[in-house]
Amino acid sequence: MYSRKTFEEIEQRETEVWACTNQDCNGWMRQDFSFVDTPACPLCHNSMEKEARMLPVVENLTHRMVST
Numbered sequence: 001m002y003s004r005k006t007f008e009e010i011e012q013r014e015t016e017v018w019a020c021t022n023q024d025c026n027g028w029m030r031q032d033f034s035f036v037d038t039p040a041c042p043l044c045h046n047s048m049e050k051e052a053r054m055l056p057v058v059e060n061l062t063h064r065m066v067s068t
Ligand SMILES: [Zn+2]
Pocket: 020, 021, 022, 025, 026, 027, 041, 042, 043, 044, 045, 046
């Protein structure tokens, strides 16, 4: 008998993110983690555009990351 668990399902949700407009850069951040209306890319400081991505749902992590 195999009792090995399959991978736990990771819930994904369409999430608003800021994506870097520089095509050579893959910088992006969750909108929840940005503090300004139009953030600059943390990697290359280019402007960023809003887009929706399917991302794993994070719980409780938001507050922790904001406070550090
Ligand atoms: Zn960038």
